[in-house]
Amino acid sequence: MGKLEFRSIEELKAYEQILNGNRLKWQLQIDPGSLLTLAVYLLQMDKTTNSTWPQADIKLTIREFLKVYQKNPLAMAKLQSLIESQPALKEGSHHWRPTSEDGREFTLQRPHTDNLPYILAWSQILDDREVLCAINLDQRKQAALYVTIDQALYAADEKLYRLLGPGQIPAELNIEDRNGKSVRLTLPPNTLVIYGKRSMVL
Incomplete structure (x- = not known):
C-alpha cells in the first residue's frame, strides 16, 4: 500500500476526522490517496460560511458515503485513475x-x-x-x-x-x-x- 502524503494541515485533519468517525481500515490494494482526496473535498464543507445545512448530519452522511465507496474496488480504481489523469482534481x-x-x-x-x-x-x-x-x-x-x-x-x-x-x-x-x-x-x-x-x- 502506498504511503500517504499530506500537502497541508487541513488534509491531515480531514484524514483524522474520517479515521475518528469511522475507524476505517485500508483494506484495498490500491493507493488510498484517491479516497483521501475525495474526503478532503467533502470535508471542506466545514469552511463554507453561513451554511444552513445541519453540519452534524451532513458529516455523518458523508462518512457513510465514504465507508460504502471504499468497499467498491472497481469504483475506487476508476476514481484513482481519473484523479491521476486530471491535474485539476488534485491541483485545481x-x-x-x-x-x-x-x-x-x-x-x-x-x-x-x-x-x-x-x-x-x-x-x-x-x-x-x-x-x-x-x-x-x-x-x-x-x-x-x-x-x-x-x-x-x-x-x-x-x-x-x-x-x-x-x-x-x-x-x-x-x-x-x-x-x-x-x-x-x-x-x-x-x-x-x-x-x-x-x-x-x-
Missing part, C-alpha cells in the same frame, strides 16, 4: 456550485428535507479546465437538478462529457444559459458523478 481551485431544481432559482446551500436529498456539487478548475463533481448522498432517492458551471470557460453549443459515473446517467450534457451557464445532472442514489470537456474523456 475548489468552487462550491449553486444548484436548482427548476433552473430558475439557484442556491448554494440547499436545505435537506424529506423531498430534497443531500446534494453536494463543486468544480475543480485548473487553467481553462473545469471538472464538475456532484454527489447524491441520499441512499434511496434519485435527483435531477441544474448545476452552475464557469461561464467564461465554454463556447456556445459546447457540452460536458461523463468522466465518472454509472452507465445509466447521460454520457453528455448540453450547456444551458441558466444562472450564467449550467448543466442538468441526473444523480442516482448514493452516487458520485464527474463531468468535463470532451478532451478529458479517457
Whole structure:
C-alpha cells in the first residue's frame, strides 16, 4: 500500500476526522490517496460560511458515503485513475456550485428535507479546465437538478462529457444559459458523478 502524503494541515485533519468517525481500515490494494482526496473535498464543507445545512448530519452522511465507496474496488480504481489523469482534481481551485431544481432559482446551500436529498456539487478548475463533481448522498432517492458551471470557460453549443459515473446517467450534457451557464445532472442514489470537456474523456 502506498504511503500517504499530506500537502497541508487541513488534509491531515480531514484524514483524522474520517479515521475518528469511522475507524476505517485500508483494506484495498490500491493507493488510498484517491479516497483521501475525495474526503478532503467533502470535508471542506466545514469552511463554507453561513451554511444552513445541519453540519452534524451532513458529516455523518458523508462518512457513510465514504465507508460504502471504499468497499467498491472497481469504483475506487476508476476514481484513482481519473484523479491521476486530471491535474485539476488534485491541483485545481475548489468552487462550491449553486444548484436548482427548476433552473430558475439557484442556491448554494440547499436545505435537506424529506423531498430534497443531500446534494453536494463543486468544480475543480485548473487553467481553462473545469471538472464538475456532484454527489447524491441520499441512499434511496434519485435527483435531477441544474448545476452552475464557469461561464467564461465554454463556447456556445459546447457540452460536458461523463468522466465518472454509472452507465445509466447521460454520457453528455448540453450547456444551458441558466444562472450564467449550467448543466442538468441526473444523480442516482448514493452516487458520485464527474463531468468535463470532451478532451478529458479517457
